[in-house]
Amino acid sequence: MAEPTTRPRDAALGSGPGRVLLTVYLIFAVAAGARALVQIATKFGEAPLAYLLSAVAALVYIAATVGLAVGGARGRVIALTGCSIEMVGVLVVGTLTVTDAAAFPDDTVWSRYGSGYGYVPLVLPLIGLWWLWHNRPRDRA
Incomplete structure (x- = not known):
């Protein structure tokens, strides 16, 4: 019989606070993306910088969402990058x-x-960065 596989601690978003964080990022990705698409499609000439920044925000939220969902080393780098860019933005x-x-x-x-x-x-990038720090892989030496 095959042994059950478990995800490493740094990617443990299956329940609790990790799942809430992932859900909030997903909601913001959809909200920012929809807002940017509507603004760019209907009134881009009024405030192009603002609408493009909303589109950038949506892309950052998507990246953070994907990184948190994927987990592992690659997902962690994507999520850290997304949360960091979000904080600076x-x-x-x-x-x-x-x-x-x-x-x-x-x-x-x-x-x-x-x-x-x-x-x-x-607040979201602070929570995201804290979550990634708190759930970082530990040396087992």
Whole structure:
């Protein structure tokens, strides 16, 4: 009889907080992607920078979602990269939208540090990075 296979600890998203984190990332990927597609298709000329930044945010959320779902070494690198880019994006875009609001005639997902989404875009990468750190592979030597 074959032995059951188990996923390594760093990829254990099957239940609990890991599954919630994955679900939130998936929801944000869909929400940001849908928002960007509608904005780009219907009113791109009004605020192209804002709408393209929303599309970038959607791609980052997709990458983080895929990385968390895949797990293992490759998934971990993808998720770490996605969460890190997301954190930088939220801080940079958030700061720019606060200090130079005229440059952003319409909101992005990351405007004012994600205030339009209850500041979840600001907190989510912190939770994602914490999760990846907390569930990192340990040396077994």
